[in-house]
Amino acid sequence: MTSGMRKGLTSYGDSEFSLFLRKAFIKAMGYSDDALDRPIVGITNTYSDFNPCHGNVPQLIEAVKRGAMLAGAMPMVFPTISIHESFAYPTSMFLRNLMAMDTEEMIRALPVDSVVLIGGCDKTTPAQVMGAVSADIPAIVLPVGPMLVGHFKGEVLGACTDCRRLWGEFRGNRISGEDIEVANARLAPSVGTCGVMGTASTIAIMMEGLGLALPGSASIPAPHADRIRMAEATGKRAAEMTKGGPKPSDILTRDAFRNAIVMLQAIGGSTNGVVHLSAMAGRTKNPLTLEEFDEIGKTTPVLVDLKPSGDHYMEHFHQAGGVPRLMQELKDVLALDAPHVMGGTLGDAIKVFEDVPGQTVIKPRNAPLKKEGGLAVLHGNLAPRGAVIKQAAASPRLMQHEGRAVVFDSVEDMTRRIDDPNLDVTESDVLVMRNAGPIGAPGMPEAGYLPIPKKLAQKGIKDMVRISDARMSGTAFGTIVLHISPESAAGGPLALVKTGDRIRLDVAARKIDLLVDDAELKKRATEWKAPPVPDVAQRGYAKLYREHVQQADEGCDFDFLAAVKK
Numbered sequence: 001m002t003s004g005m006r007k008g009l010t011s012y013g014d015s016e017f018s019l020f021l022r023k024a025f026i027k028a029m030g031y032s033d034d035a036l037d038r039p040i041v042g043i044t045n046t047y048s049d050f051n052p053c054h055g056n057v058p059q060l061i062e063a064v065k066r067g068a069m070l071a072g073a074m075p076m077v078f079p080t081i082s083i084h085e086s087f088a089y090p091t092s093m094f095l096r097n098l099m100a101m102d103t104e105e106m107i108r109a110l111p112v113d114s115v116v117l118i119g120g121c122d123k124t125t126p127a128q129v130m131g132a133v134s135a136d137i138p139a140i141v142l143p144v145g146p147m148l149v150g151h152f153k154g155e156v157l158g159a160c161t162d163c164r165r166l167w168g169e170f171r172g173n174r175i176s177g178e179d180i181e182v183a184n185a186r187l188a189p190s191v192g193t194c195g196v197m198g199t200a201s202t203i204a205i206m207m208e209g210l211g212l213a214l215p216g217s218a219s220i221p222a223p224h225a226d227r228i229r230m231a232e233a234t235g236k237r238a239a240e241m242t243k244g245g246p247k248p249s250d251i252l253t254r255d256a257f258r259n260a261i262v263m264l265q266a267i268g269g270s271t272n273g274v275v276h277l278s279a280m281a282g283r284t285k286n287p288l289t290l291e292e293f294d295e296i297g298k299t300t301p302v303l304v305d306l307k308p309s310g311d312h313y314m315e316h317f318h319q320a321g322g323v324p325r326l327m328q329e330l331k332d333v334l335a336l337d338a339p340h341v342m343g344g345t346l347g348d349a350i351k352v353f354e355d356v357p358g359q360t361v362i363k364p365r366n367a368p369l370k371k372e373g374g375l376a377v378l379h380g381n382l383a384p385r386g387a388v389i390k391q392a393a394a395s396p397r398l399m400q401h402e403g404r405a406v407v408f409d410s411v412e413d414m415t416r417r418i419d420d421p422n423l424d425v426t427e428s429d430v431l432v433m434r435n436a437g438p439i440g441a442p443g444m445p446e447a448g449y450l451p452i453p454k455k456l457a458q459k460g461i462k463d464m465v466r467i468s469d470a471r472m473s474g475t476a477f478g479t480i481v482l483h484i485s486p487e488s489a490a491g492g493p494l495a496l497v498k499t500g501d502r503i504r505l506d507v508a509a510r511k512i513d514l515l516v517d518d519a520e521l522k523k524r525a526t527e528w529k530a531p532p533v534p535d536v537a538q539r540g541y542a543k544l545y546r547e548h549v550q551q552a553d554e555g556c557d558f559d560f561l562a563a564v565k566k
Contacts, residue, residue, distance in 0.1 A: 003242070004040050004074070007111040022111075031074075038074040039242035041235065042112030044103065046124055048082035053121035053200065054144050055191030056222045060231040064116050064142065067235025073113075073242055075235065078106055085122045085446070085473070093471065094443025096123040096279075097549070097558050098541060103131030112137065113242035116234055120144030120192070120222075122199045122474075125207065126276035133248045133283040134561065138241035140341050141213040142234045143204035145222035146314035147192030152183050158195035158314075159188045160475040161307040164449065172457040192222025195314050196307040199474035202269035203276060208323040209263035210256045210280075211340035212248070215349050219318035237342065246339060254286045255335035259346065261293055262333050265300040265373025266326065268309030268392040270474020271482050274375065275444075279555030282562040290377045290386040290553050294510065296333075297373030302392050303329055303363045308477035309392035310369055312361050320361035324353035329365050378481060380513040381521070382467075382493050382503065385485040385553045391507055393477035395463045399507040401479070402515075403430040403465060407499045410435045411447045411470070419454035427456055430465045430503045434494045435531060437469035437487025438549045438556045442542065448472035448482045465505055467512070469494055469552070481505065481512055483552035489531055490551065496524040 002008075005026070009018040023036060043064050047057035065075040081099040083092045107115055117132060119125035120143055132139040150157040157166075166183050169175040175183075193200030204218035214234055220227045257277065264273045274293055281288040303326060306312050327334060327350045336347030363369050374392035391399065406429045408414035414433050417423055425431075431450050438444045448470035452461055466480045469487035486492035493514060497503075502515040514521070537546045548558040 003113050004038060005036050005111055007113065008109065035074050038072060039113040039239070040111055041068040041073045041075045041238045041242060042107065042110060042115040043075055043077045044116065044118050044128060045077050045079045046082045046118055048084070050087040051082045051084040051121060052188070052191055053084060053193045054082060056144055056227065057118055059228060060118055060142060060144065063228045063231035064118070064235035064238070067232035068239045071236045071239035073239035076110070076112065078110055080106060083121065083123050083127070090441065091443040091445035092123045093445065093556065094545065096127045097545070097556075097561065099124065099127035100130040100561070103128050104134045107132060107135040107137060114138035114140070114238045116140055116142055116238045118142045118144065120200050120204070122203070122272065125203045126279060129212065129248075129280050130283050130557065130561070133252065133280060136247050136249050138238070138245045138247050139212070140234055140238050140241065141207045141217075142231055143207065143213065143217055145192050145220050145224070145227045146201055147188055147195045148190040148221055148223060149195055149313050149315055150186040150189040152186045156313065157183065157187050158307065160194050160198065160473060161196045161477065163187050164476055168452065168457065168462065171451065171454055172460065190221075190223050194475050196475050197267055197269060197304065197309065197314070199270040199272040201314050202264060202267065202273045202474050205263050205267055205269070205323055206260040206273060206277060209260040211251050211259070211338055211346055211349070214342065215324045215352070216322050219314055219322035221315055221318060241341075246341065246343070249284070251339050251341060252280070252284050252286065253338060255338040257281050257286055257288060258296065259334050259338055261296045262300050262330060263323070264293075265297040265375060266302060266330055267304045268302045268306065268370070268374035268390070271375060271388045271390050272471055272474055274388050275471065275483065275552055275555055278553070279557040282555050282557050284563055287563070290388075293375060294377035297375055300330070300333055300373045301365065301368030302370035302372075302374050303365070303368055305361050305363060305369050308475060309374055309390070316361045319356065320359035321354045321356050324350045325355065326362050328353055329362065376507055376510060378507070378510050378512040380511045382497075382512050382514045383484045384493065385551065387481050387484045387512055389479070389481050389507060390477075394479040394507070398463060398465050398479040398505070400505065401430070401465050402502060402504045403428050405430050405432045405497050405499055405501045405503050407497055408433045411441065411445065414447070414450060418451055421455055423453055423455070425453050425456065427461045427464055430467060430505075432494070432497050432503070433468040433470065434488035434497070437489055438551060439546055440469065440487055440489030440531065442537065442545060444469075444471050444552065444556060446471050446473045448480055449476040449478065450480075467503065485551045485553045487551065491525075491528065491530065493521065495528055496521055
């Protein structure tokens with residue numbers, strides 16, 4: 001089997017000439033024959049001036065290179081797309097599949113024997129893993145790490161749960177314009193991903209659960225020296241993996257995906273974790289169903305006391321022992337014999353852990369933060385293929401609720417009317433937003449965290465039942481039903497809801513229902529017309545996306561990229 005510079009030779013009709021030409025050009029970089037004869041560790045460079053979460057990537061790359069060279073391999077860096085949640089129009093999720101394609105094709109095209117996937121901000125790590133799974137060469141994940149906490153008026157702050165909390169206070173006239181500007185400069189005091197249990201931290205922890213990242217790699221703060229040492233260790237392990245793997249197909253078994261779901265539920269993780277893990281699994285022979293997420297959640301308690309489901313931050317989770325320590329509490333529900341990127345099993349990988357006396361961030365099994373997992377899956381006539389709610393971050397009083405629907409036809413319609421003082425809405429109503437799914441938005445934006453109407457926010461109302469086919473940030477909180485599938489733009493029942501209809505939510509029963517009789521719904525369905533295709537979706541990537549994106553319950557991957565079903 002070919003490796004190193006002989007791998008994947010460009011086709012000129014003469015393989016020896018192809019190698020000769022390749023070496024001639026690479027020697028222009030000053031490499032010696034000794035360097036070029038070694039196995040090659042590819043390192044993805046996801047740095048961008050538009051991605052502050054990845055601000056430490058240049059340092060991490062240098063450390064990965066050092067680790068690879070110390071282990072006898074030749075590290076080679078290559079760029080891929082870099083996505084940041086708040087800098088990507090219309091939404092970073094729209095670009096996730098493009099980044100997955102970019103990563104997969106670069107891994108296939110370049111002569112790499114293993115690859116280090118450096119990712120962080122929300123969609124980057126899922127995209128990289130999706131691509132690496134399809135390319136199926138030895139791969140290891142290196143998270144960039146969470147940012148440090150900030151401080152404001154004596155309280156600890158962390159992006160972006162506190163971004164949303166403080167903005168809500170500002171909308172309700174409980175924080176001045178001057179104070180919100182000061183807080184804005186304190187919310188993200190360092191590079192790194194959000195310092196709460198948002199999507200980036202959720203995904204990083206699930207990478208440890210899947211066995212694709214070194215133990216402890218999820219929680220080390222981005223600016224810490226330990227993060228640099230973890231990068232060096234990752235480079236070293238990537239060099240070892242050039243000599244026999246394991247490959248993603250060796251690691252991503254059904255047990256591995258089950259372990260990742262256990263971690264997702266136990267940390268009170270982001271609802272986005274459901275979409276991304278489903279997409280990763282869809283690239284393998286082990287696809288997931290929403291029912292598996294719910295089944296595991298019913299027997300897995302929330303043990304991590306982090307915002308938005310609890311009180312602390314990722315920095316504190318790391319100080320409490322991080323993922324290896326959490327896994328000690330979950331041994332009875334984890335498949336410890338699942339394979340691991342270190343070689344051996346998950347059980348082998350977590351034998352070394354720090355048991356921190358007196359820590360209160362990781363709860364013991366006999367005193368959980370929540371008795372059930374952080375996420376629940378709902379079904380009903382409003383969500384035939386399912387919907388998701390982060391029950392750990394919802395208001396207990398609203399977990400069973402019936403109210404009148406107040407309908408917004410799009411994100412733009414909601415933005416235009418939500419603060420209208422004449423909006424007919426009360427705190428007992430159910431806010432409904434549609435046409436915000438994978439096709440409808442496009443890209444399923446994080447718009448599901450509908451703001452409380454301003455006139456209610458000014459009365460002190462901080463939560464209402466909100467329903468949509470959109471996503472929300474993992475940093476968000478509230479009684480919010482998301483990912484309704486099929487989406488309204490695809491003709492799902494959400495498209496048929498009218499203002500004034502009654503909606504019933506019963507999280508304990510896992511139900512979300514529109515209280516309109518079947519005959520009336522059938523009549524509305526015959527009258528429904530699909531939204532027109534926007535001009536931007538008539539060509540290019542937007543056209544590809546619209547025509548091939550799957551629904552939320554399948555992970556929103558492209559249908560032609562998912563594993564072939566047999």
